Amino acid sequence: xxxxxxxxxxxxxxxxxxxxxxxxxxxxxxxxxxxxxxxxxxxxxxxxxxxxxxxxxxxxxxxxxxxxxxxxxxxxxxxxxxxxxxxxxxxxxxxxxxxxxxxxxxxxxxxxxxxxxxxxxxxxxxxxxxxxxxxxxxx
Numbered sequence: 493x494x495x496x497x498x499x500x501x502x503x504x505x506x507x508x509x510x511x512x513x514x515x516x517x518x519x520x521x522x523x524x525x526x527x528x529x530x531x532x533x534x535x536x537x538x539x540x541x542x543x544x545x546x547x548x549x550x551x552x553x554x555x556x557x558x559x560x561x562x563x564x565x566x567x568x569x570x571x572x573x574x575x576x577x578x579x580x581x582x583x584x585x586x587x588x589x590x591x592x593x594x595x596x597x598x599x600x601x602x603x604x605x606x607x608x609x610x611x612x613x614x615x616x617x618x619x620x621x622x623x624x625x626x627x628x629x630x631x
Contacts, residue, residue, distance in 0.1 A: 496537055503533035566607060572596055 497507040497518060506521035508530060521530050577592040577599075585591060590598075 496534065499537045500530055500533050504529035506530070508534075564607060572599060572601070 500507045500521070501518045504521060504525055505519065506525055507518040508526065509520050572595070574592065574596070577595040580595050581590070581592040585595075
């Protein structure tokens with residue numbers, strides 16, 4: 493992702509507001525800049541990363557990560573209740589100029605939970621170490 497930001501900055505003079513955080517202090521792109529320049533630069537970057545013969549940009553030379561985090565995705569959905577929307581309208585509707593119908597059409601409540609809290613640890617253990625080799629060679 494840092495490599496993507498460097499390429500966007502080189503091509504467009506700005507970086508996307510998407511993660512990771514802007515750790516280098518680059519200027520954030522406007523929506524117009526993302527539309528006119530950033531999208532094409534990003535697609536070119538992705539294409540280059542998947543094509544070993546293309547040399548438009550310097551390679552990012554990204555090392556293999558020491559850790560890799562994968563989150564399994566599960567989704568469920570349900571509509572907001574009319575009673576809840578009516579309560580919101582009564583408490584805040586006049587202040588923000590919206591109705592219960594507006595709330596039902598334009599609002600969502602998102603709750604994120606981790607389904608499993610476990611870690612798989614993978615370790616490399618030599619099957620044949622130096623001392624075993626020395627014992628086998630020396631008798």
